[in-house]
Amino acid sequence: MALETPTIKQLEYFVRLAESSTFRGAAEQLKISQPTLTAQIYNLEKTLNLTLVERSRSGATLTPAGRDLLTNARQVLEEMNGLLDQAAMMNHGPGGTFRMGVSPTIGPYLLPHILPGLHQTYASLKLFVRENTPKALELDLLEGRLDLVLISQPFGTPRLTTEVLxxxxxxxxxxxxxxxxxxxxxxxxxxxxxxxxxxxxxxxxxxxxxxxxxxxxxxxxxxxxxxxxxxxxxxxxxxxxxxxxxxxxxxxxxxxxxxxxxxxxxxxxxxRTLVLAWRQNSPNRGFYRQLAELIRSLVKTNLSDAKLSF
Amino acid sequence: MALETPTIKQLEYFVRLAESSTFRGAAEQLKISQPTLTAQIYNLEKTLNLTLVERSRSGATLTPAGRDLLTNARQVLEEMNGLLDQAAMMNHGPGGTFRMGVSPTIGPYLLPHILPGLHQTYASLKLFVRENTPKALELDLLEGRLDLVLISQPFGTPRLTTEVLxxxxxxxxxxxxxxxxxxxxxxxxxxxxxxxxxxxxxxxxxxxxxxxxxxxxxxxxxxxxxxxxxxxxxxxxxxxxxxxxxxxxxxxxxxxxxxxxxxxxxxxxxxRTLVLAWRQNSPNRGFYRQLAELIRSLVKTNLSDAKLSF
DNA sequence: TATGATGATAGGGATATCCTATCAATAAAA
DNA sequence: TTTTATTGATAGGATATCCCTATCATCATA
Known part of the structure; x- marks a missing residue:
C-alpha cells in the first residue's frame, strides 16, 4: 500500500546516507543492515514519488531532487530534536508552564512574598498567573484552563482537591x-x-x-x-x-x-482560610502537594509579621 | 521496549487530540479507532517520559508539559509538511536544483541565448551553473558534484553519456x-x-x-x-x-x-563539437535527453546567424 | 584473472500497529 | 433515583512494517 508520510526513521536514514555516500557505510553507522537501509530508502522514494539517490557501483549520490529535499529532511529532524530536548528538560523538575489562577484579594499581596522562593526551589518552573473572581476561577480550573487556583475558602469541591495553606x-x-x-x-x-x-x-x-x-x-x-x-x-x-x-x-x-x-x-x-486547589486526578497532583508545602513554609518565614496560623 | 523517537503519526495524533479534547472525537477525525489512539498517545508519553494528557470522564485536557510540547509537535509537523510540499512540487516538471558545469569558452557566449528558453519551458527548473576547466568538469561530473556538463568534444566517456548538440x-x-x-x-x-x-x-x-x-x-x-x-x-x-x-x-x-x-x-x-554530458545511469537521464533536444532547438532559432550545423 | 567493494533481492522472524468487542466510571437525562 | 449515553481503558487477534541473514550480480582494482 502507498504510504502517506515519510517516517522519522526514513529521514534519519536518508540524511545519514547523504553524509556517508555509501549504503553499507551508512547502514553500519546506523547500526542496521544494508538491505534494511536499501528498503527504507526505497520506501521513502516511493512515498515521495521521487528518486532521491543515484545508485552506482561506487556508492550512492544524491539526485538534484534529493539534494534539495535533504535540507527539508534536516529541518524536520532539527525540530524533532528540539522537541526531545524540551521533553528532556521537563524530566528534571516540573515541566511546562503551569497556569495558576488567583483571587485579586490575594495575588498582589501574597505572591510577591512567595514567587522568588518558588523560583529558587524550582528553577525551571514557569508560572502563568491570572487574576479572576473566585467563581470564574473555579470554572476555569474545572474545565482545564487553569492548573492551580490560589483562593480562600469556601471553595467548591466537586472534583477538586483543596489543600489548606x-x-x-x-x-x-x-x-x-x-x-x-x-x-x-x-x-x-x-x-x-x-x-x-x-x-x-x-x-x-x-x-x-x-x-x-x-x-x-x-x-x-x-x-x-x-x-x-x-x-x-x-x-x-x-x-x-x-x-x-x-x-x-x-x-x-x-x-x-x-x-x-x-x-x-x-x-x-x-x-479567612487560604487554600491551593487543583483537579483531583491531575497527573501533577504530587507536585502540587509539594508546591503547597513549599508555599506554606515560605509564608511562614517571609510573612511572620502577619500572625498567620498553620 | 523503550522507543527512541516519537513517530510522526504519534505527533499527528497528539496534535489532533489536543484540538479535539476527547479521545473518541479525535480518533474519529483521524479515522482510527479510539483504542488505537489511546495506545499511541500512551506510547508517545512513554518515549518522552512525560504525562502529556490529563484523562477525565469528560474528555482529555493537556497537562502543562503537554501544552508546551504541543508547540514543538506542531513545528515538527509543519516542517514535514514543507518537505511534502516541496516533493509534490518536484513531481510536476523536473525537481531540484541541477548543477551544470560549463566550459568558460562556452558558458558566457551560449547560455544567455538558451537560459531564458529553458526557463520558459521548464518553469520550475533551477540551474546552478559553474564554470571550470574541462578536466575538472569531467571529474566533478563523474564523482557526482555535477549533474550535467556543457562542453566541447573530445570528452571522456568511461561511464558518461554525451549527446551532440x-x-x-x-x-x-x-x-x-x-x-x-x-x-x-x-x-x-x-x-x-x-x-x-x-x-x-x-x-x-x-x-x-x-x-x-x-x-x-x-x-x-x-x-x-x-x-x-x-x-x-x-x-x-x-x-x-x-x-x-x-x-x-x-x-x-x-x-x-x-x-x-x-x-x-x-x-x-x-x-568544434558541443555536447551535453551526464552520468550514464543518472536517474534523470530521460530529462537530460529532453534538455539536449530543447537546447538544440533554442540554439537553432536564437543563433541562426552563427551558421551552426546540427 | 582473482579479489573486494558496491547495491539489489529473497525469505523469514519479531515487533508495531490497528481493529473489534467489551468494560468501568461518570455525566446527563428521565 | 434510575436510566441512558458518553467517556477512556483493556483484551485478543489480524495485518503490516521493520529488520535480519544469506545470497546474488556488477564493477573497480590488484
Missing part, C-alpha cells in the same frame, strides 16, 4: 477619626448598627460578612460594594463605613495607615 | 592591419609560418590547434597561452599572433570587431 486574621479598619478608633479595646457589641462595606457578591468574603453582620446587628452597605481591597480602603477613608481586610493586605500595602485605624475586635476570631 | 565553425581572427586581413580570400597556405595563439593545455582546443598547426606549417605560441577567449582576443589586437575562436563567441561579444578582422579560411573545415 494557612489562616490569616481579618482586621477591622476604620477612619482615623471614627469613634471606634478612639476606644482602647473594640468589643463585638460596638459594631452593632455600624455600616460594613464588603466586596462584590462574587467574593466568598461577602457571604462571610453577611453572616457576621446579622449576628452582630451591623448592616451591610449594599449600595457600595467594592471590587477590590484598595477600593474598600478608599471608601473607608471617605467615611462610608467600616470593613474587614486580611492582614496580608495590611502588611503589604498599608505600612503607614494614613487616615486609617487598624484594630482587632475582642472575642471575635475572624479569619 | 551542434557543431560550430571556428573563425580566424587577425589584427585589422595584418597582411592576411587585406586578402580577398585566405587560403590554407597563407597560414604557413604564422604564429597561432591558443588556450591553455587543459582546454581541448589546444590539442586541436596543435594538430592543425603541424599540418599547415604554422607555429604555436607556447609562451603566451590564454586562459580565456577574451584574453586571446586582446593578444591578437596587440599583434602577438593569430587565433581561431568559435563563432558563438564572435556573435556574442564582437558585434563591431574593433581592431580585428574575422575571416574564414578557404577549404579548411574547422569547427
Amino acid at each position: 494557612f489562616e490569616e486574621p481579618l482586621k477591622l479598619i476604620t477612619p482615623e477619626d471614627h469613634p471606634l478608633a478612639k476606644l482602647e479595646r473594640v468589643e463585638t457589641h460596638h459594631l452593632r448598627g455600624q455600616n460594613i462595606l464588603t466586596l462584590e457578591e462574587q467574593y466568598s468574603s461577602y457571604h462571610q460578612m453577611e453572616l457576621l453582620c446579622s449576628e452582630l446587628g451591623a448592616t451591610i452597605a449594599r449600595d457600595y460594594e467594592g471590587s477590590s481591597l484598595d477600593a474598600l480602603r478608599q471608601m473607608v477613608i471617605m467615611g462610608m463605613g467600616l470593613t474587614f481586610v486580611p492582614s496580608t493586605y495590611i502588611y503589604s500595602e498599608i505600612h503607614q495607615p494614613q487616615g486609617l485605624s487598624v484594630r482587632d475586635v475582642e472575642n471575635l476570631n475572624l479569619h | 551542434f557543431e560550430e565553425p571556428l573563425k580566424l581572427i587577425t589584427p585589422e592591419d595584418h597582411p592576411l586581413a587585406k586578402l580577398e580570400r585566405v587560403e590554407t597556405h597563407h597560414l604557413r609560418g604564422q604564429n597561432i595563439l591558443t588556450l591553455e593545455e587543459q582546454y581541448s582546443s589546444y590539442h586541436q590547434m596543435e594538430l592543425l598547426c603541424s599540418e599547415l606549417g604554422a607555429t604555436i605560441a607556447r609562451d603566451y597561452e590564454g586562459s580565456s577567449l577574451d584574453a586571446l582576443r586582446q593578444m591578437v589586437i596587440m599583434g602577438m599572433g593569430l587565433t581561431f575562436v568559435p563563432s558563438t563567441y564572435i556573435y556574442s561579444e564582437i558585434h563591431q570587431p574593433q581592431g580585428l578582422s574575422v575571416r574564414d579560411v578557404e577549404n579548411l573545415n574547422l569547427h
